[in-house]
Amino acid sequence: MESRHLQMISLGGVIGTGLFLSSGYTIQQAGPIGTILAYGIGALIVYLVMLTLGELSVAMPVTGSFHVYAERFIGPGTGFVIAIQYWLTWTVALGSEFTAAGLLMQRWFPHTPTWIWSAACIMLIFTANALSVRFFAEAEFVFASIKVFAICAFIAIGMLAIVGIIPIAGYEHAPMFDNLIKDGAFPNGFMPVFATILTVNFAFSGTELIGVTAGETRDPETAVPKAIHTTLWRLVLFFIGSIVVMCALIPWRQAGVGESPFVLVFNSIGIPYAADIMNFVVLTAVLSASNSGLYASTRMVWSMGHEGMIPRWFAKTNRRGVPMLALCAAMAGGLLALLSSVIAASTVYLVLVALSGLSAVVVWIAIAYCQIVFRRRWLAAGHTTDELKYRTPGYPYVSWAAFILCTASFVLVIFDKEQRFALVAEIVFIVICYAIYYVQAWWRRQRLARSSADVREDFADNM
Secondary structure, three states: OOHHHHHHHHHHHHOOHHHHOOHHHHHHHHHHHHHHHHHHHHHHHHHHHHHHHHHHHHHOOOOOHHHHHHHHHOOHHHHHHHHHHHHHHHHHHHHHHHHHHHHHHOOOOOOOOHHHHHHHHHHHHHHHHHHOHHHHHHHHHHHHHHHHHHHHHHHHHHHHHHOOOOOOOOOOOOOOOHHHHOOOOOOOOOHHHHHHHHHHHHHHOOOOHHHHHHHHOOOHHHHHHHHHHHHHHHHHHHHHHHHHHHHHHOOOOOOOOOOOHHHHHHHHHOOOOHHHHHHHHHHHHHHHHHHHHHHHHHHHHHHHHHOOOOOHHHHOOOOOOOOHHHHHHHHHHHHHHHHHHHHOHHHHHHHHHHHHHHHHHHHHHHHHHHHHHHHHHHHHOOOOHHHOOOOOOOOOHHHHHHHHHHHHHHHHHHHOOOOHHHHHHHHHHHHHHHHHHHHHHHHHHHHHHHHHHHHHHHHHHHO
């Protein structure tokens, strides 16, 4: 993969239905200024994490990198937990995206069953990942480009409407930015802003895909740092730029009540077929997110097989360099998540979604801490920072800031009643993962001891 692929893959993993569909609800909760502030803080946290990831990815460009770093710099148990956490994040996302694709197609084909379109999406995404890494990257480049073009067009057209160049329904003069502060900076108080920051962290999860792809990237020393910087700035522009346009053109109390804010703005400006256009854009967003998600999940399964955490045949690749067994296992996980979203949505799937939401933050915490330990060991081994081809700027302050802010985001979930269940579920899941690892390690030691004893007995008998 090249730098352009890396940038679009990272964007594709982040920009999804959360921006196109759920952003209006976020604005309703925190108000215009509160939402902008929350996304700004969230972007800062993610940027700090990505700066630490850049140093690790360039120094050790391995596929499915996170758990390898955690295993090496924290401990093998933590490496196993991080691998399972990140795999779960994308597996649950796959189930959600497949469901969403089927529902979106219902707009144009209301008399066909939803599952048919979900199945078509599954086959398309599986094929894109199965053909080759290059084919996957090109497919993701196309999917993500459509989203990026739609957001840029939305911001550009919206700004023209804001300053009065393009007329918009409901306004006799240029709306400007009065709606941003019409009811005060924080119309619902400051606490909803705090809850929104937690949601924003989840919205930005996916940028760390840069680390997953490092092992399959041409010239990671140049491509990874470039992708980190350009991706984060584009995300800030796309997310905050879109929200500013939404809030300026739509009174915040009306945002996201029953329709996408993008559709509301396009309809108000008088763009024909606005709902169909946005339905197509959201569909490509779903395909893009599921494409990136299946890739990330596959590489994590491959990496666990490569490291011996699961049977090593999961690490086998075909002549095109695609780990087909890992791909099938990742898709099976997505299909199970899809099945649970239909059959046990109120129990199993609810727990999976809760775990998935906080798992990304746990991975960020591990990334920041691994970079701190890596730099210490690098210097202790007699190396100098000048030998590093990419260095986290502002070390150790940037690294510790990333670790502390991510940890705070994780712990402070307890103050949000809506997400408190997610925190409890995540902590229980982490404990279970550690227990599985140590039971597995104990069993391996017992089996090795029995094998050694059998060898000694055979040797004694032969004497």
